[in-house]
Amino acid sequence: MTRKVLMKGNEAFGEAAIRAGCRFYVGYPITPQNELVEYMSRELPEHGGTFIQSESELATINIAYGIGVAGGDCLISSSSPGIALMQEGFSFACMAEVPIVILNVSRSGPGIGGIQPGQSDYFQMTRGGGNGDYRIPVFTPATMQEAVNTIYGSFEIANRYRNPVSIMVDGMMGQMMEPVVLPEAKAPLAEERIAAEKPWALVGRGTKPTRNVIKAYAPNTTILETQVLRLFKKYESMEAELPEAVLTDVEDAEMVFVAYGSAARIVAEVMTILKERGIRTGLIRPKTVWPFPNGAFDRLGERTKIVVSVELSMGQMIDDIERAVRGRYPVRLINRAGGIIPTSEEISRIAEEMIGAYR
Amino acid sequence: MKPIYEKTIGMTEAELSYCPGCGHGIAHKLIMDVLDKKGLLGDTIGVSPIGCSVIAHQYMNVEMCEAAHGRAPAVATGIKRVHPDKFVYTYQGDGDLASIGTTEIVHAAVRAENICVFFINNAIYGMTGGQMAPTTLIGQRATTAVLGRDAVRNGRPIHVSEMLATIEGAAYVERVSIDSPAAIRKTRKAIERVVEVQQRKLGLAFLEILSTCPTNWGVTAPEAMSWLRENMIPYYPLGVLKRPEGI
């Protein structure tokens, strides 16, 4: 039997990265992800890795970009306002096609907002605040095990597409403890193997016939459009290959919830409560929110009367749900903001009232 | 026949697109020639800034990447941590380094990163068309200070080298110029020293190179050299501000 360990989310995320072979981490203190920064400062040097506490999140993303262009596998983490500061670098890394793994342990905003868990970064993560046409995949695990597995697999995805990849969990996931089976430790990519594994990376020209140059600037419109079209070919493959959702009881449901991360965990309990009250519910739980799992919504049947987005925000994912539903069902929102986590009882009460109008 | 001058293989065949009289060409060539002579071209990774020299990689014949505005020292930090034995440098102008990127250069120095920073100070924003830089002199005209920089309205110019010399992790700090053949020869020697500082892993090596921008200064190429000498050098005195033992 594989051994379970009880770890705090933030520490398990760091351990997952180390086991994936990541040996570079850059971070800056911000609640609620500080345990990850501290964990990496302790553990990475033990594994021959490099930990850098940067002077700001702006430096974090740019140091990570440097690690990425040099061929290193790098994890960076922050929480919502810190992620906002990194947006320039996300856009830059997408244009320059540099892989970086980004973890957002999100809190509630806007502004400094509060340090309690929130999902009001949905737009920031899926649309991005950086300039230009670019895309970054966003994974939204809901359990510790799934978060660990996602982070573990994310380096391969980032390298495969030569693009940043992000994982969005909230403060509740970062702070909670839950048993987890840690994946097997992979060997890190040794410096002397970089040139062979990542032929595009900067390692020094050596005796190569051509030298590598990594650019984010396009000196004319034709070059820029060509590059953007090339990027979008890649984003199209991501849209075909990456979307994922877990569907529970949707075929038979009159009320289908859509929720990710912590909100989805609460909704799972809501479904049990509502079942006892004679309401047939289902759940679509996106594991990726960009690309959004649009196909999941084609599984809804004639019995579905309403689709309900449950969010720890004023309603951001609901835009994507409406696009996926394409007018086939009414879409409503149950939410709390400000870092308040609604109880399953509270959501059940609102949902019960809501379905009344559609029966 | 013995050649008395040869173009360095550190520079590509591309024709420079910088303005006539611009100091970038001289600075590029000096740095690349030193790296060539030291046999480092194959082991070098450079970072170009935002500004006129964003395209430095078209001319510098080494592996390079571009960095977002001001962030080159952070990017170079990342590169050097992956390849600690490669030669890593940034090439940055005064808008990039002394304005938007002050945090990144200061903290790269604080961390004593083993990188070289070539800081091209021409006291103006070039690429965007002659706006006031943090290094613009009092009385010097800019498109955002048309009557000349005013100390009360705009504050006084920043002495970046003097500031960095106060940071322990900055191992070597010097200011040089390219306004005359003699100055150029001294600059070449200084480049040799900063390269050695990195090779010996002594900390951040910083070389401020006073340079010209005739286009945005509104002078001819020859006038630019004397303008630099007569106006910039008195305010930004040349010399070594800090040097480790044995360099």
Place this chain on the structure above:
Amino acid sequence: MITTWKTIVAGFGGQGVLTIGRMLAYAGMIEDKEVTFIPSYGAEMRGGTANCTTIVSDHPISSPVINSANLVVAMNLQSLVKFEAMIDTGMYLFYNSSVIKTEPTRNDLQIFPIPANEQASELGAPRSANIVMLGAVIRRTNMLQLDSVESALSKEFYGSKASLLSKNIEALYAFEQ
């Protein structure tokens, strides 16, 4: 037979309340039960009341956030006042009677005043009042085996804290000895 223990442990920062909650989760995992643990975090912990929620269940746990508790451990008065109302009728309230001199207001609960500080001081381990309380909770509720909690303690007190293990194991068994 309670198959899902929904526990809140609360007290002043420094009373070791998070350790109690974490030990319950750890011991639960040792017994192959499903567990979650979430601490309160942030500014409210600085000098104020710290609390945590631990769920130990025979079934998979969806939400780590609870609507109501069947076990509350209050280490100070503020915690008693704040969390007493969340307890399901007939369920458990433990409070640190060394610190809390006010009686709980509910009369539909199983209430256990535990003089945790005094018992810990008698052992010569005044900082182990939390572990005395933990032992009392296990003995009175039988939610977990004392053995598993003892194993959990050995995971908590190791390395630089290894010297504290034996006193804490004593503290775990102090109640009703």
